[in-house]
Amino acid sequence: MKPLDIAIIGYGTAGQAASLYLQRAGHRIHHVEQAPELRPVGAGFLLQPTGLSVLDELGLGDAVRRCGARIARLYGENERGRTIMDMRYADLDPRWHGLGMQRGALFEVLRRADGRAASVQVGVQVEHVDAGRGTYTTNDGREHGPFDLILVANGAHSSLRAVLREQVRRDVLYPWGAIWCLAADARGRFRHDLEQRYRRAREMCGVLPVGTLPDEDDSARKLSIYWSVRTAELDAVLAGGIGPVRAAIARLWPDAAALLEPMADLSAWRRASYRDVVLSRPFRDRVLCIGDAAHGMSPQLGQGVNMALLDAQALARALDRHDRLADALADYARVRAAHLEIYQLLSRWLTPLFQSDHDALAWWRDLLFLPMSRMPIARGESLKILTGTKRGWFGRLLDAANRAG
Numbered sequence: 001m002k003p004l005d006i007a008i009i010g011y012g013t014a015g016q017a018a019s020l021y022l023q024r025a026g027h028r029i030h031h032v033e034q035a036p037e038l039r040p041v042g043a044g045f046l047l048q049p050t051g052l053s054v055l056d057e058l059g060l061g062d063a064v065r066r067c068g069a070r071i072a073r074l075y076g077e078n079e080r081g082r083t084i085m086d087m088r089y090a091d092l093d094p095r096w097h098g099l100g101m102q103r104g105a106l107f108e109v110l111r112r113a114d115g116r117a118a119s120v121q122v123g124v125q126v127e128h129v130d131a132g133r134g135t136y137t138t139n140d141g142r143e144h145g146p147f148d149l150i151l152v153a154n155g156a157h158s159s160l161r162a163v164l165r166e167q168v169r170r171d172v173l174y175p176w177g178a179i180w181c182l183a184a185d186a187r188g189r190f191r192h193d194l195e196q197r198y199r200r201a202r203e204m205c206g207v208l209p210v211g212t213l214p215d216e217d218d219s220a221r222k223l224s225i226y227w228s229v230r231t232a233e234l235d236a237v238l239a240g241g242i243g244p245v246r247a248a249i250a251r252l253w254p255d256a257a258a259l260l261e262p263m264a265d266l267s268a269w270r271r272a273s274y275r276d277v278v279l280s281r282p283f284r285d286r287v288l289c290i291g292d293a294a295h296g297m298s299p300q301l302g303q304g305v306n307m308a309l310l311d312a313q314a315l316a317r318a319l320d321r322h323d324r325l326a327d328a329l330a331d332y333a334r335v336r337a338a339h340l341e342i343y344q345l346l347s348r349w350l351t352p353l354f355q356s357d358h359d360a361l362a363w364w365r366d367l368l369f370l371p372m373s374r375m376p377i378a379r380g381e382s383l384k385i386l387t388g389t390k391r392g393w394f395g396r397l398l399d400a401a402n403r404a405g
Helices: 013-024 049-057 061-067 103-113 160-167 231-239 242-252 254-260 304-321 325-354 359-373 376-387
Strands: 005-009 028-032 045-047 069-071 073-078 083-088 098-101 126-130 135-138 149-152 168-173 176-183 193-199 203-211 222-230 270-272 275-279 287-289
Touching: 005 013, 013 028, 013 103, 013 149, 013 304, 045 049, 045 103, 045 203, 045 304, 049 061, 049 304, 061 098, 061 103, 069 203, 083 359, 083 376, 098 103, 126 160, 149 160, 160 168, 160 275, 160 287, 176 231, 203 242, 203 254, 222 231, 222 242, 222 254, 231 270, 242 254, 275 325, 304 325, 325 359, 359 376
Parallel strands: 005 028, 005 149, 073 193, 098 203, 149 287
Antiparallel strands: 045 098, 069 098, 073 083, 126 135, 168 275, 176 222, 176 270, 193 203, 203 222
8 A cells, every 4th residue: 555644643552553563664654642741551461472473573572571571370269269260371382471561661662663752742632533534633623634544542431432433332331440550579479470369259459470661670570469449439449548458458368468568558559440342343434443442341351452462463464455545444354353352252241250249150250260261172262362362262363373472
């Protein structure tokens, strides 16, 4: 395809990765961000083999490996010490692993690779996009464009998704979110696993090693701690001080509560809320939604950042395969659909097992989740879900499957 004039709205992972791919393909990028400065937003996350394969393709794999913490398994148990899940990457492919990372580390790796980062316009509040004309309007009433393509990449809570109108099949706020912070592991208790503990589905605490920021040494390695909270209560919990949070975590998981001992308050903690977003088609005329703006989901499966990276890769490939924009966008939507649909469905159905008021569901989870995940066929499918490589009901993403961890 001939070089296009492309506007990208949002400088999160989806927008950053798309910008890198599209610049390298020769397209002209106009990038805007609502925040007053370029900075990361969000907690630590788990980079899967799928997302790592995209970063390898961009030449950034070694940089993120230096920052991240190698994760060998996902382990969870209930308040009585009963194992609920025990999923190891090596059981699917001995070369594979996850990579726990700070959101700021990936942000900085992508920013340093972006030769046009200094030209990103910050403090820009986009109020409306016109899909037919390829323009966007800011809160001062000014119209910008036209552009050949506008990428909406400003997150799950994007109001700009409304431009797709009847293509928005689902856009619902999840009733449960989380508070989170970064902490040091002075005792070295948490090293190579993402660990979680549950009391029914009403309480959940997780600890994920997330490594360092670029240029930091190993002594600065951090953990990401998250505590499940009803979305409607997030602000009240943060305003209530550290005492109730520390006590609740201590009752459920003393090892995790020990990480909070040096903290005098909750000033380092942040809130996170999530949306369940399903689009029948992610584009209309000259506008395409990517990343969480197109397919927000619960964090239970740990796929958000990885999906955003795969979106950027798939878009670049679709534009390279076609001469007409409409054909490229239709191809992009088709390629991503089988992968996204299964994760959106699983995320929606699995979330109540871990975040809800349904005690009966949690009872069945504790009884059946582990033995079912170890059945011959189910084991392989469960591991594909963990690694982000499940495509459709029984398929597998070949790009990630053919790459070493």
